Amino acid sequence: MADRAVEKIVAFIDLGTNSIRILVVRLNPNSSYTILTKQKELVRLGDGEFEHGKLLPEAIERTVTVCRKFAELARSFGASEIVAFATSATREAKNRSELLRRLVEEAGIEFGVISGREEARLIYLGVSSGIDLGDQSMLFIDIGGGSTEVGVGDRHRYRILESLKAGAIRMTNLFTSGSESGVVPPENYQEIQRHIRSEGIHAMGRLKGARFDLAYGCSGTIQTLADTTRLLYHPEKAEDNFVLTHTDLQQTVAYLCSLPLEKRRRVPGMVAERADIIIGGAAILDVLMEELAIPGIRISDRSLRDGMLVDYLSRMDGFPHAEPLSVRKRSVIQLGRSCGIDEAHALTVTRLALELFDSAADQKLHTCGAWEREMLEYAAYLHDIGSFISFKGHQIHSQYIIRNADLLGFDQRETGVLALIARYHRKRVPGKKDVLITSFGNRARRAVRVLSALLRYAEHLDRTHAGLVQHARFVNAQNGVVCLQIQCRGDCALEYWAVQSDTGAFKKTFGKSLTVECIQSREP
Known part of the structure; x- marks a missing residue:
């Protein structure tokens, strides 16, 4: 990921036949973005045009007035760039040059007039990205x-x-x-x-x-x-x-x-x-x-202006939109970065959590499938996002942020599951009749209990945020005892201690006792 040295404010304006839309975003140094405002005004630019091919003077006046206000709005946020496109009414009007000239002179905005096919491409980007x-x-x-x-x-x-x-x-x-x-x-x-x-x-x-x-x-x-x-x-x-x-x-x-x-x-x-x-x-x-x-x-x-943003970000190295990622993964990364998570720690915990998930399946500790594994991956990446508000009780803040974020590609049940996995990665362990999960079906309730436990131990294994534990897996699940084998480089005493002091959560979730074996790694 290529960090940007400074933040940048960009505004995107879509001048349509019926209305004008603006989206103002802050591009953050960690290759995420924050929406500052989005607004829409009805102008009816195309009223009367399609009978004689010309934009009416009063329609031009309305449009210029709103664009001038939108330009002032964008600059009040500190926008250093305004990306502006005009569509059907403008591209077909015989007197479009008059409108475009006034928009430059009075609003300070130079609009690009796009073809119908380019308009469709940008709409595709906007819709498919959500x-x-x-x-x-x-x-x-x-x-x-x-x-x-x-x-x-x-x-x-x-x-x-x-x-x-x-x-x-x-x-x-x-x-x-x-x-x-x-x-x-x-x-x-x-x-x-x-x-x-x-x-x-x-x-x-x-x-x-x-x-x-x-x-x-x-x-x-x-x-x-x-x-x-x-x-x-x-x-x-x-x-x-x-x-x-x-x-x-x-x-x-x-x-x-x-x-x-x-x-x-x-x-x-x-x-x-x-x-x-x-x-x-x-x-x-x-x-x-x-x-x-x-x-x-x-x-x-989603609409054309969302596609304009996606198209803009897809040409910028470091932004997830420039990578061939799924909508869900891109949305999770965007949320995490916009809240300033410790991404190195998040990725380490995610890697360890998935290793624990896979080895737990091998040892028949759970019967979860691909959907649960995906939920664990995203919850692990976002588990500490609540630190954006306060480290104290950050698991509760994580639950709130995830539950109320506009995570694209997820339904309400899934965002609820993600939020609760993050909520229970520390402090108390959810019970089968926990009030926060009783509204879910059996599969979702089981997912929250199992996945939050796995995330809990993955978090313990990066207690120092130094990436000392390189691999972790469950082995030898026999006679009511499971061994957690960790491979580490250097002194991982804090990680070892964190797991040992929290074995009760494992017993409550999986019904088995947990032992820990530490192996020094030969990997660099």
């Missing part, structure tokens, strides 16, 4: 104001990127803006669908041949449709991991089309500012789900 895909592939859909980006890829790379000239504002301007009441008759809605199919015929033809396991929607339009559908028809379902089916979407669309605009604004889950353009966006999703045979779509809160 999902643990494993060996699966995903299709993503991002419905913007002027265009819709669709792509297919796995955790390593994209395979297809497409951009359709069909967006929520564009469809509204072209097909529904003349309606006084806001009600959209079936024949009008079908006209929108025909246009989308015609506009996207080549892109959808290429996408139909692509294999994917999961589908994600990552725009405000899709999020609003999912929220509305869930509250209307499935209020018993939790928001997390809600899947919007095509059947439910069609039911929601029919209901929304039947309502006047003012009533549509008051529908549960509806974002009032999107009510006038939601039908145009829904038609795009409806067509794509039908044409690409997507039975259901999950929601991601």
Whole structure:
């Protein structure tokens, strides 16, 4: 890992057809980053553009005003660099040079105008960096104001990127803006669908041949449709991991089309500012789900600006984003570094904990599998993260930080398991009926008890933070006694003493007595 000498503040601005988003981050010397702020403002830059090809003066004025405020915000945090991209409305406007000139002169920001395919690539980076895909592939859909980006890829790379000239504002301007009441008759809605199919015929033809396991929607339009559908028809379902089916979407669309605009604004889950353009966006999703045979779509809160950050970090040596890591591992490393953990100690404890896990399995001390091993690896790396708050009681602080961190790629149960493994790596040992783990299922409860015990001894084996213990394994589990064999260099008396003084925790967890054998290493 290449440390940076000083921290750096960078702002990322995404100028879309409907809204402007900003993300300000601090790049830390230890190759982690800290989010300082993220904000969004509705500007409707593309309002009226798609009928005559020009940005309206009032839309330009709104956009310049917000960009000027965002630039001031970025510089108030000390940003030394602003990375800014403009998308569909700007790239298609005949008078885009006027907007770009004013943004430079009045806001001090030079925007890059990116193609639809580059926009899709950045969205892919943003979405894929927040999902643990494993060996699966995903299709993503991002419905913007002027265009819709669709792509297919796995955790390593994209395979297809497409951009359709069909967006929520564009469809509204072209097909529904003349309606006084806001009600959209079936024949009008079908006209929108025909246009989308015609506009996207080549892109959808290429996408139909692509294999994917999961589908994600990552725009405000899709999020609003999912929220509305869930509250209307499935209020018993939790928001997390809600899947919007095509059947439910069609039911929601029919209901929304039947309502006047003012009533549509008051529908549960509806974002009032999107009510006038939601039908145009829904038609795009409806067509794509039908044409690409997507039975259901999950929601991601990741977007273009997240992809801009990932793309930026991927070109910087030392940042985990520049390495071929899984989303989960990258997220864990990012959290640990952002809280200033002792990374050398964390890596030593992680290595020893995994050696103990594997040898304990060989000695039939547990029946845990690959998932538990992965949880132990991440919990071991983060076990001391609570020292960021205070060393005293840091295991409790570790539990809080991990439980409440935005760890990408993990579900709530997994973050809870990680937090409790870290919580119990020192001081008291969890019992089978411990109140903190009773809400988990049997497998998760067992994982917390077994893995926290293994982490406990791995921590003992690096008591001095000097990396004296090179290897550790359980051997000779016979007659109710297990031997912990440690191979060390130099004097590891403190490590030996730490294990010997805590053998009661082993007995409580595994039901066997523990002895310790120390072997001097011949390794350098």
